[in-house]
Amino acid sequence: MRAAIYHGPHAIALGERPDPTIQLPTDAVVRVVLACVCGSDLWYYRGESPHELGPIGHEFIGVVEEVGSDVRGLVRGDLVIAPFIFSDGTCAHCRAGWMPSCVAGGSFGNHGVDGGQGEAVRVPFAETTLVAVPGSGHSDETLRSLLTLSDVACTGHHAALSANVQPGNTVAVVGDGAVGLSAVLAAARLGAERVIALSRNPARQALARAFGATDVVPERGEEAVARVLELTGGVGVDAAMECVGTGQSMTTAFAIARPGSIVGAVGAPHGVHVPIERVIFSNIGLRGGVAPARRYIPELMADVLEGRMNPGLVLDFETDLEGVASAYEAMDQRRAVKSLIRIGTV
Amino acid sequence: MRAAIYHGPHAIALGERPDPTIQLPTDAVVRVVLACVCGSDLWYYRGESPHELGPIGHEFIGVVEEVGSDVRGLVRGDLVIAPFIFSDGTCAHCRAGWMPSCVAGGSFGNHGVDGGQGEAVRVPFAETTLVAVPGSGHSDETLRSLLTLSDVACTGHHAALSANVQPGNTVAVVGDGAVGLSAVLAAARLGAERVIALSRNPARQALARAFGATDVVPERGEEAVARVLELTGGVGVDAAMECVGTGQSMTTAFAIARPGSIVGAVGAPHGVHVPIERVIFSNIGLRGGVAPARRYIPELMADVLEGRMNPGLVLDFETDLEGVASAYEAMDQRRAVKSLIRIGTV
Numbered sequence: 001m002r003a004a005i006y007h008g009p010h011a012i013a014l015g016e017r018p019d020p021t022i023q024l025p026t027d028a029v030v031r032v033v034l035a036c037v038c039g040s041d042l043w044y045y046r047g048e049s050p051h052e053l054g055p056i057g058h059e060f061i062g063v064v065e066e067v068g069s070d071v072r073g074l075v076r077g078d079l080v081i082a083p084f085i086f087s088d089g090t091c092a093h094c095r096a097g098w099m100p101s102c103v104a105g106g107s108f109g110n111h112g113v114d115g116g117q118g119e120a121v122r123v124p125f126a127e128t129t130l131v132a133v134p135g136s137g138h139s140d141e142t143l144r145s146l147l148t149l150s151d152v153a154c155t156g157h158h159a160a161l162s163a164n165v166q167p168g169n170t171v172a173v174v175g176d177g178a179v180g181l182s183a184v185l186a187a188a189r190l191g192a193e194r195v196i197a198l199s200r201n202p203a204r205q206a207l208a209r210a211f212g213a214t215d216v217v218p219e220r221g222e223e224a225v226a227r228v229l230e231l232t233g234g235v236g237v238d239a240a241m242e243c244v245g246t247g248q249s250m251t252t253a254f255a256i257a258r259p260g261s262i263v264g265a266v267g268a269p270h271g272v273h274v275p276i277e278r279v280i281f282s283n284i285g286l287r288g289g290v291a292p293a294r295r296y297i298p299e300l301m302a303d304v305l306e307g308r309m310n311p312g313l314v315l316d317f318e319t320d321l322e323g324v325a326s327a328y329e330a331m332d333q334r335r336a337v338k339s340l341i342r343i344g345t346v
Numbered sequence: 347m348r349a350a351i352y353h354g355p356h357a358i359a360l361g362e363r364p365d366p367t368i369q370l371p372t373d374a375v376v377r378v379v380l381a382c383v384c385g386s387d388l389w390y391y392r393g394e395s396p397h398e399l400g401p402i403g404h405e406f407i408g409v410v411e412e413v414g415s416d417v418r419g420l421v422r423g424d425l426v427i428a429p430f431i432f433s434d435g436t437c438a439h440c441r442a443g444w445m446p447s448c449v450a451g452g453s454f455g456n457h458g459v460d461g462g463q464g465e466a467v468r469v470p471f472a473e474t475t476l477v478a479v480p481g482s483g484h485s486d487e488t489l490r491s492l493l494t495l496s497d498v499a500c501t502g503h504h505a506a507l508s509a510n511v512q513p514g515n516t517v518a519v520v521g522d523g524a525v526g527l528s529a530v531l532a533a534a535r536l537g538a539e540r541v542i543a544l545s546r547n548p549a550r551q552a553l554a555r556a557f558g559a560t561d562v563v564p565e566r567g568e569e570a571v572a573r574v575l576e577l578t579g580g581v582g583v584d585a586a587m588e589c590v591g592t593g594q595s596m597t598t599a600f601a602i603a604r605p606g607s608i609v610g611a612v613g614a615p616h617g618v619h620v621p622i623e624r625v626i627f628s629n630i631g632l633r634g635g636v637a638p639a640r641r642y643i644p645e646l647m648a649d650v651l652e653g654r655m656n657p658g659l660v661l662d663f664e665t666d667l668e669g670v671a672s673a674y675e676a677m678d679q680r681r682a683v684k685s686l687i688r689i690g691t692v
Contacts, residue, residue, distance in 0.1 A: 260442055284635075287633075
């Protein structure tokens with residue numbers, strides 16, 4: 001089959017991989033329909049994080065082609081959403097709802113596991129990993145939104161839940177990438193009354209507003225902190241979401257969070273120092289991390305299918321497998337918020 | 347009046363201070379009955395943190411001697427508990443329950459404010475700071491327990507609440523000082539089924555068991571981590587409480603916490619590095635800090651008065667104002683868990 005292959009920093013190309021087959025009775029083989037590129041993929045794309053040479057991509061939706069003998073609840077032809085982590089569903093961490101810590105789990109496009117940016121994927125623990133989408137004849141817009149449930153929409157939701165966003169809250173999101181924008185959407189969905197988006201990019205500001213941002217702060221660093229404090233009467237926000245993963249974004253999030261609140265952080269950390277004095281002397285907590293997407297998908301999928309949310313709007317660049325390199329380039333150069341790769345049909 | 351005075355590291359002596367008087371209509375003057383020494387006092391006692399020369403001590407109970415014209419709900423003769431922070435009760439942070447962040451507040455025994463280790467204290471914002479104790483004729487045992495509500499018992503409670511201890515949980519407490527022991531008590535009170543205390547000191551182990559610890563781990567560092575993981579089937583604890591404030595204790599707490607749990611930290615931080623990778627890749631949160639004692643006192647006081655908890659057992663050394671230097675020495679040399687200073691009578 002054809003699949004995107006990582007050959008090293010800034011070197012991604014379409015290549016050939018063996019056709020996936022059932023290897024364990026808990027496997028399924030899924031034919032990929034839509035995939036996308038994650039902001040976290042840019043870390044290795046830019047050479048800032050290690051990544052094995054080989055298949056890539058951990059966000060995809062597709063159609064079940066074959067299931068192993070132990071897989072219940074899924075049949076050939078089902079449209080499915082794959083959370084970016086596969087998990088056995090039975091270990092202590094899975095049972096507690098923390099699938100990313102599954103003792104037997106892993107992520108797609110890593111350590112030789114098929115990536116989502118290819119024609120097909122062998123999915124381990126298919127029954128406890130994949131989520132079947134009910135109904136048929138979904139619009140392309142719906143499919144694009146379902147694709148984001150694979151990671152980014154769930155990660156934004158995780159930022160908001162981790163920060164304990166409550167109805168009526170005034171909140172702020174640090175980061176205007178796809179995750180930050182998804183966190184804006186999630187916070188508004190959870191009932192935040194005032195959602196402050198930190199963004200200086202006009203297109204992203206517009207998307208933030210479409211997702212429910214009520215205020216946009218274009219400043220950065222200390223000026224952004226001053227502006228958010230001014231907007232909140234000097235108090236700080238009820239919930240801050242950190243959706244970048246750098247030292248500055250974490251510092252900003254802690255500086256704008258009010259005493260007693262929680263910073264919900266989902267950015268992959270690079271050079272992050274947690275300001276422990278803000279934690280202890282202002283009682284500002286820190287929660288978040290790798291989102292348990294499998295746990296969130298059913299709830300968010302219902303909202304997507306009923307038209308209550310359209311997280312797929314973050315996908316503002318589109319290509320096919322032949323164009324996979326351009327999908328990365330567009331995001332690397334910040335021409336795109338998030339790149340869609342159209343691979344198959346439902 | 348006579349009061350303990352800080353003259354520099356390892357130099358604490360009884361001295362003279364002006365008799366406190368009402369300076370603002372929101373003040374009260376309280377005659378001190380019992381005071382004690384906080385583990386956090388040892389940081390400046392040992393020269394490891396700065397502290398102004400002058401009055402010291404932030405934990406005390408006493409009897410109201412005089413109230414300003416704006417103070418309602420308190421009258422001369424009332425027995426009162428002073429939380430270690432005074433707060434105006436009206437600012438945004440106070441209204442949200444985070445009195446330690448009060449914009450007009452402060453702590454006793456700092457910046458010229460009378461310390462609790464003296465014969466009397468001018469208490470700012472008396473109405474919203476002090477808590478009157480109902481009833482009369484309380485036993486000395488009860489008074490000692492009420493004294494601990496001034497800080498240490500509330501701080502232990504804050505560690506447990508911050509770590510989100512739930513009924514039936516398996517939890518662990520890092521630190522066997524007075525705060526750690528109070529956290530053991532708090533976790534057991536909140537319904538934790540299994541409470542693992544990390545302690546190698548036989549007397550403190552015994553007190554931990556008296557407070558509800560079901561398991562004692564005498565190992566430290568990596569060996570302690572291995573032992574706790576062994577006790578929890580490799581999963582880690584449902585809630586970890588960090589009650590020391592050093593780099594090693596924070597590292598240990600994060601290492602024994604299960605994915606998705608929260609480290610409740612209340613130790614004053616000295617050289618603490620938060621392991622951000624554990625936060626993000628294992629979804630282990632961090633909450634805690636300076637306890638909002640004023641908020642917790644009413645609930646804990648009811649339990650003390652009804653004999654359901656006896657946090658005063660942490661006070662295992664006793665002296666009077668003349669002996670105040672020995673109160674610090676006993677804790678500095680770890681001969682005492684916590685030192686009581688008997689100053690007046692009810």
